[in-house]
């Protein structure tokens with residue numbers, strides 16, 4: 036269990052982490068999402084006591100990181116930046132870390148085997164590819180057989196087989212009752228692995244929710260209807276007790292009703308339809324919408340994501356992001 | 372708390388598993404000895420042509436240490452690399468995640484590196500002495516002559532301390548290039564220039580290297596340093612402690 040309380044980090048003028056309060060629970064994979072520069076890596080460095088917080092604190096099973104005896108046995112971390120001497124062999128890199136925490140030497144060979152690096156164990160890591168470096172970092176995280184694991188963008192540089200492997204590894208670790216905290220900027224990646232989600236933007240907490248809840252709230256399907264007779268359509272829908280939302284391009288987005296039913300309705304009222312298409316709002320879109328206002332580094336070529344169901348439709352949960360923030364606060368209130 | 376012997380063992384693994392350790396230290400021995408032998412042999416050949424005053428105050432031991440001025444630079448490179456490699460490679464993050472007690476981490480590292488520097492320093496000093504005396508022929512000193520053993524053992528201590536001083540500075544500065552760019556010219560040129568100019572000599576006497584070198588002298592006639600060999604080494608040790616305290620203060624507060 037990792038608990039963050041009002042965690043804040045300022046780099047000069049820049050507020051990288053802004054009073055984050057949430058906890059990461061054992062027995063599940065918690066995804067840590069946010070756009071580039073949101074403060075994910077900084078938060079993780081703060082959790083490991085590498086950066087000094089400006090305010091607030093982090094507790095690992097109730098203790099500050101500095102007070103942990105032999106911390107590699109509690110918490111293993113894969114950091115964003117390479118944390119190894121390129122002139123040292125993979126084996127010696129792991130050996131020196133193991134020795135500092137009195138982890139038996141045999142464990143070094145074990146984790147090298149686990150990540151598939153045994154063949155290059157005695158090679159200096161200078162020539163390692165991005166993926167090999169990532170595997171070595173994962174080996175270091177697993178070294179102390181810790182109950183808490185933290186991975187900062189673990190799939191970075193891994194091939195499809197490696198990605199598949201790390202996904203299963205994270206799930207297996209969580210199934211063993213461990214705490215698994217993993218950062219990413221890909222919602223789709225998280226949808227496959229995470230049980231719980233923490234979303235941040237510009238250092239602030241935006242959502243703290245279960246993955247299932249996030250999907251339920253955000254993968255709502257709707258039917259897009261386009262017609263040259265908008266008035267007649269509105270009347271017909273109104274008469275049938277159906278609510279429609281007007282999209283930016285003038286089409287209608289209707290949820291809770293099948294395309295067949297809408298087609299029948301239009302036919303009854305002799306309304307011409309130019310489009311009648313079932314749509315599924317992707318999780319990626321939902322994530323982009325949630326963080327849209329906090330994205331710092333927009334690519335100039337790409338227009339901002341088209342808002343999906345920007346207005347409340349079936350239920351007044353359009354501002355679900357705020358709801359989740361409140362839940363997050365509520366829980367932290369209980370905790371503190 | 373982290374277990375100190377475990378951290379020491381870990382730091383020993385780190386130090387022995389990178390090539391820079393081997394090349395800096397072996398070059399330190401090689402250069403100090405070779406240059407010492409060369410200067411000793413040249414002195415032996417030219418001895419009769421030296422002014423009488425110089426012949427009277429001739430210090431055979433100190434002459435065999437002529438290579439120290441270059442050899443010490445390699446000890447400085449060793450000290451700088453041992454510490455600043457952690458920062459330049461990013462290893463510091465893995466190291467501090469494993470040993471978050473930063474004082475334990477830094478001083479274990481420095482303890483292991485110091486012990487190694489001490490062993491290599493003493494080996495260097497003794498080989499330089501015996502090889503140098505062999506080249507000095509009839510002008511050589513004997514290890515049992517008064518003050519000679521102290522000077523030779525002190526020469527090893529001098530090399531150790533200069534290396535530890537570099538470790539402390541590297542812990543403060545973090546960057547290997549910056550550390551070397553400051554320390555190398557300072558100890559190779561600036562300190563010696565300050566000591567050669569009469570206006571600055573009495574201040575330069577208290578610089579770490581100038582103070583520490585007193586211990587290597589057997590004949591001190593005409594030397595401007597107003598203190599004895601052990602006080603000189605103590606002055607150098609105080610500089611080293613100051614550098615270590617500074618290094619620790621920086622590591623303790625800053626982000627890794």
Ligand SMILES: Nc1ncnc2c1ncn2[C@@H]1O[C@H](COP(=O)(O)OP(=O)(O)OP(=O)(O)O)[C@@H](O)[C@H]1O
Nearest residue numbers: 046049051069070071072073074075076077078220
């Ligand atoms: N050491 C530092 N000094 C100054 N600013 C920093 C430092 N580290 C991070 N920042 C700034 O803090 C903000 C958060 O950075 P961080 O690396 O934590 O983001 P991130 O969420 O991990 O991004 P990414 O997805 O790109 O990895 C950024 O604006 C970054 O420029």
Ligand SMILES: [Mg+2]
Nearest residue numbers: 075076077115
């Ligand atoms: Mg990052």
